Amino acid sequence: MQTIIQGKVFKFGDNINSDVIIPGRYLIYIDPEHLSQHAFEVLGDDFPIKLRNYQILVAGRNFGCGSAREQASTAIRGLGINAVVATSFSRTFYRNAINDGLPIIECPDLHTAVEEGDDLRIDLDQALIFHRDQHYSFPRLPDSVRGILEMGGLAAYLKTQLSA
């Protein structure tokens, strides 16, 4: 897993729900390519294309709330997003992102500081986010859980466990 993630920020507000991220009618897909073509499309037809210009999502409270659909994380990954930083996450999205191999970071102070298009550098090893001339620390994932993310998600993790 990449431990340094950098790129441009797209900013969202609070309570971005599962149905906004990927509508139910697309849950017949599980691959990132198909899903990303419809990610956030309820916000505007241009969203799935526009978001490909960004590498990091920064959101407010309760990102991913609603359904337990794992494809919410897969759709975001399919857009080329390499990390989601939020003030807080819904528990289902948080869990699914780890299992899907998408780094998620809780950092309440970042949301007010960033603007769309800003450059961000995330160091997962140091547990620090660098923005302009500031840096923000964030809580590390518990060891038991970090291993899953570092292996690229639960399926990959499970494969090594079962063949051991």
Place this chain on the structure above:
Amino acid sequence: MGMTIAQKILSAKAGLSTVGAGEIVEAYPDLVMSHTATWRSVSVMNKIGATRLFDSERLAIVLDHISPAKSEKNAADQQVSRAFARKYGIRKFFDIDAGIAHLVLMEAGHVAPGNLIVGTDSHCTIYGSLGALGTGIGYTEVASVWLTGKLWMKVPETFQIVLSGEFQPGVFSKDLMLHLIGTLGADGCNYKSVEFCGNSVGGLSISERMTMTNLAMEMGVKCAFFPPDAKTLEYLKDRLEDTSRYHPVYADTDAVYEKRLEVDLARLEPMIACPHEVQNTKPIGQIVGKRVDQLFLGSCANAKYEDLQIAAQILKGRHIHPSVRLIITPGSKNILMEAADSGVFKTLLEAGGLFTNPGCGACAGDGGTLTDGEVCLSTANRNFVGRMGSSKAEIYLCSPATLAASAIQGVVSDPREFFQVS
């Protein structure tokens, strides 16, 4: 130190004598549920080349979200689920005719107090109505539980919601939950366990408790509970395959709660959740008169027999307004059967209701699709934008009583006028 219900269940399933909130444990669920998403978990198993299940008796599969199949892809996915169930001898397999997974599994006696149940659906929280810890996970994690029997879980803090008083006529548990969600917010109970307690809980029916633990998800809960009592035992006694599975779990008297909220049920009024968030609630008085096009009586929140019965009570001898459509999707085949036997089905049909087969139906966008500008009043638990079709349509949420009253008038209406004491 005393433990809450969540702490007790998680410690038991992790083989520990005690756990504290915030601790991460490795827990073994009693049941892992998957619905129409089952094919996705099967694909994970195939991708990693695994073939042995931890314990086939712990799996339950219910095909409820797109039933019957609407496309060749749906049909192929359902065949994958059927083949999987056959291959592994999954006894708790329910095909497209059974109804909504949560209701079907509780009816069939597969949910017992003290159980830990995970599944591919956020509304697994509903199992707390019978004193089980239910919580949603993704399809990859379901496959992982199939294979290993376990998953990591963080022990939640618990909020106590203390209920006193009685609902006024025309006010129901859905209104209580909309009030709570509107007050606390979509993340008001994020990651928490919620325990409903107080003088009023004993008087709430199992159906009302199901509505409440179901809607609790919309405040972000990890799980929600009603402590088991005589009503729970009554519901379960003819359903549990094995009554020795009845192991109710209660919080210790010295359990530690993070927050305590008190609600007087008598002060509540009918509520509506407005577009496009469940937390966007208003008292009915602020919405009455709003034109509606379609009404949906359905979903795991409010399509139980008691919900249909309340709607029938209001609609008996009356007809829905000519300008609206009323779609009724009973929560399960058993519920439909009971409605057919009791006359509730006929009453609703005669009133102009359009029945669809038991299942998730329009709640999850399967049937009853809306076009731009349409307004749907629904007894479901979510009104997110685009959920029922057009992102330029509007979904309002309410109780079955409010729905029935509104169906008659053709606009959002206060159900209390149908409950006046004469």
